[in-house]
Amino acid sequence: MRKAYLGLSPKSLPPEQTELVLKLSLLHETSQAMMTTIKLDDLLHIIITAVTMEGGFGFNRAMLFLVNHSAHTLEGMIGMGPESAEDARRIWNEFAQKKVGLLEWVLSPERILSKVRSRVDEICKSIIVPLHPIDGGILARTVLEKTYFNVSDEKEDTFIWENIYSKVGGGPFATVPIIAKGQATGVIKVDNIYNNKPISEEDIKMLTIFASQAGMAIENSRLYQTMELAHQELREAQEQMLHAEKLVAIGEMSASIAHEIRTPLVSIGGFARRLCRSHQFDKEKEFLEIIVKEVDRLEAILNQVLVFSKEPFLNLLPYNLNQIVEDSLHVFSDELRQDNINVIKELNPNLPLVFCDYPQIKQVFINLIANARQAMTAGGYLKFKSCFSEDDKMVIVEVEDTGGGIMPKIIGNIFNPFFTTKEKGLGLGLSITHKIMLHHHGTILVKNDYGKGTTFILHFPFRE
Ligand SMILES: Nc1ncnc2c1ncn2[C@@H]1O[C@H](COP(=O)(O)OP(=O)(O)O)[C@@H](O)[C@H]1O
Ligand SMILES: [Mg+2]
Structure with a gap:
């Protein structure tokens, strides 16, 4: 020694x-x-x-x-x-x-x-x-x-x-x-x-x-490491719970405000339309048309708020997600062409069927396409990829754009309700998308390549 x-x-x-x-x-x-x-x-x-x-x-x-x-x-x-x-x-x-x-x-x-x-x-x-x-x-x-x-x-x-x-x-x-x-x-x-x-x-x-x-x-x-890990998980669970509670509170509040506003709005819209019909070719008719258009816009916003705050009812049927992707793209086909956005599809033809609510999943893709389109003001590529993992029993759909990506400091907020960086944005698209995915026991992740583009990755569980 x-x-x-x-x-x-x-x-x-x-x-x-x-x-x-x-x-x-x-x-x-x-x-x-x-x-x-x-x-x-x-x-x-x-x-x-x-x-x-x-x-x-x-x-x-x-x-x-x-x-x-x-x-x-x-x-x-x-x-x-x-x-x-x-x-x-x-x-x-x-x-x-x-x-x-x-x-x-x-x-x-x-x-x-x-x-x-x-x-x-x-x-x-x-x-x-x-x-x-x-x-x-x-x-x-x-x-x-x-x-x-x-x-x-x-x-x-x-x-x-x-x-x-x-x-x-x-x-x-x-x-x-x-x-x-x-x-x-x-x-x-x-x-x-x-x-x-x-x-x-x-x-x-x-x-x-x-x-x-x-x-x-x-x-x-x-043991200490295990404890640290458990502690970390607990903290995360607590944060998620707080987040969920906050969402419920925001949802309830916006739903009640939306209801309150909707009733008078319906009468304003109704009377404005009536007046519009009875006036012809004068300055007032022009004003009335503006009122009607703006009321329509407000109603559309209120509808979105109500979709967000309502507990959705799911009508689950087996669908091929490739089909829903195609249908959603079809909604935007003219706009995408006008905006010089090239659509690339890499869809696996052997995709297993996923039990889902067709209109809601279509809404998910529509929200993602709308965001991608708004990000690619000077044109670009919009890529849809679908595949599946037999081991995890998941169908995976990726939506990738070349719209410059998301500033890293705001990425933590994009799924929050009413978070928007757009002048005319409502900030509900991704939050509704996230909620729909949760209700389908799926997940949505974002892969951000700031300066280049964004990819949203959706996982949908499937059964044999
Ligand atoms: N594909 C995308 N590329 C760049 N930024 C995006 C993309 N998708 C979402 N975002 C960012 O996330 C924010 C929230 O999106 P969303 O919930 O759809 O609300 P909105 O589109 O009304 O702003 C957007 O304002 C934008 O800053
Ligand atoms: Mg949006």
């Missing part, structure tokens, strides 16, 4: 007790070092540093693998070690001059900087070991048998020979299991390729104790 740092001088003790104090202080220091972080990648870096550092366990090279329970494999997580004997000598000299202890080194900003990728690390990260006593060799057996191995003839293990040593060289090695709560959750593999120091049983015993400390720390870090 190498130097350890506890601040006390064991010089006055008999040699065997000195040795023991040094060992205990090393373990104490490594466990303190591991407690400085809860992030898994940082923790693994500290562990591998402790295993290879002069002030730590001092092995020349180390690799750490963790069990992937669902895949029944061991996965290489991190490796550390110099690339060559000269490299090793240089690093050891540098360290000897620095005279830093493990804990000091772990806490120093230099350690973070030293997280450069080495060949050993690269190779380690590429390795997946089957958890099988023959196929996975000693690495797998260390986990399966929960025991260490000290191997003096490295050719004994074909897995390590073929997957590691053929790439980064090697010699005698040892493996110890990482244990947490009585279960083997990983392996640390060490060797002394550069100074050829034999690995003693004593070394292995110390490393085994350390590996179980490390096991607990890794377990805690993973």
